[in-house]
Amino acid sequence: MNQVLNLPLIRLLVIKDWQLFQKQLAAYVLAGIVALALLGLARPWAFYLGSLLLIIVLVAGSCFSISNSLLVERKEQTLAFVMSLPLSPLDFTLAKLAGNLLTFGVPFGLLLLGTLVVVLTTPLPDGLVVYSLLIYGHILLAYSVSLMVAMQVESEGWNTFAMIASNLLVNPLIMLLGQIDAISIPARADAIVWSLPAVLILSAQVLLSLAALGFTAWWHGRKPAFY
């Protein structure tokens, strides 16, 4: 690949995605602060409500990020305008991937950090760190798959299906984790235990996420034209 990337324009497109996403991001940050404050109350009802709100924020954030920058733009036929810019398909793909990863990655990273602070600094058992990371790992995987589908498939129906199905699978994952003694028992203890099943699941989540993103970048990168 000896193509020269138009980095200034890629940067501008990423900033554009970021600015268009700011309102939703602000709402998610607000909801995230409320969720963390609820968790900080260290009461069972507040913990349940705070965790639920965190998951809602994460899922909504990932769906809005993809929907805003890809599906809405496709519907509004922004691509025709983008094609008039001095951009190659690879530039466009990289800008879309970077913009999406930024708008999803910032709230995801902040909430992940906040969750770890909650678990490690409140009376909650520290073993929940592994459990939380596995749930965050799933959200990351669901997002990567949804992003891959959104960039590959134009059908809005299939995209909606991919986003809902991949994120809803967090429920069976939570049930599955509860069934695996090597994960569920240490989650109630005050020590962080990385059991083999936990390491395998988290590794699979991270590797599959990277594979999905890598495949998308590779597939679009080799396209000679926008269509």
Place this chain on the structure above:
Amino acid sequence: MNPSLTDASADEPNGTRVHALDHLRALAMLAGVLFHAALAYSPLLHPWWPAADRQHAPLIDALVWLPHLVRMPLFFLVAGYFSASLLQRRGMSGLARQRVRRILLPFLVAWPLVHLSVAMATGWAAEATLYPSPLLQMVREWMAMPDAQAPPPGTGHLWFLHYLLLFGVLHWVGRVLELGGLLQRWLALGMPWVALSLPLLLWPGFALTSAPHPAPEGLLPQFWAIGVYGPFYALGVALFGRLESLDSLRRWLLPATFACLLAYALFLRALGVVLVPGNASWDVAALQALIAGWATLACLVFGLRALAQPRAWLRYLAASAYWTYLMHLPLLFAIQYLLMDLNWPWPAKFAFAVSATLVLCVVSYEILVRRTPLRRWVG
């Protein structure tokens, strides 16, 4: 440029410098040093304060809780004003960069150092003092336990930096979600209505915590602290460019002061002599909300008149206030631990502890900050 905690010159939009706000903020931080020093002799906090002396005086409890209800609200109000000023001059990214340089980095550096030095001084005092405070006795027993669990980490007296960062984020959220209109409408009601409604806004926050309210030292945001300090920060933001609207409160100053004093007397009566765990009752929370809201506004109105002229000593105080506040607690604790076994009367101990702490802070400011690159961060 006058270095300050927010690195924002306290300017009106027309470029006029508002010295009074720099001075008020410096005095609010200085009041914090006096407040923390006085707690060692408070009967109410005797079981809970690490540096509690065996001598204590009810006079302290009669005096300290009023400034406690005012100094940090005033600080956050001024901080909100400065943020709005900085936002106008440098935009949101400029404000964010400044927050990182002046608040986040000093916080990340000072936090472990302060935590470690307080822990070391407290550990030494628990072992070495002949007349330890009840809390030091607990620490002594805790240290003797073979499998003692470490207490959860907290921000200590640096919690205000944590909340300045949080309010910075909420400021951005409010701006992006275009919530500024709500503030404008609130202010458009007129300052007397703002003054009347402010205690109502603060009331739920005070009801969500104990009385007197503790420092929100946890790493996670706490609803009560957001509810108590957030409205002051927001009011500070809204007052940017509208300080003259406070003139309408001048006639109201004297009756409000009397109302605050009456409310404070009732608050002290409700407080009793023993600290009751659990959230404050709604009536006590209402008294605190009234005192915090009105006394803070009264200080602001009074300060804008009385502290308006630039004065060299106040300017120096303002410049060194950030460093002094960051440094004071470990020094104060160490000095008060050393004083614990002495048979001095408590006023002498108090005066010595405050003087020695301030001298050490100012000397260290002169040597380490004033003429060094550190000035950029904590000067």
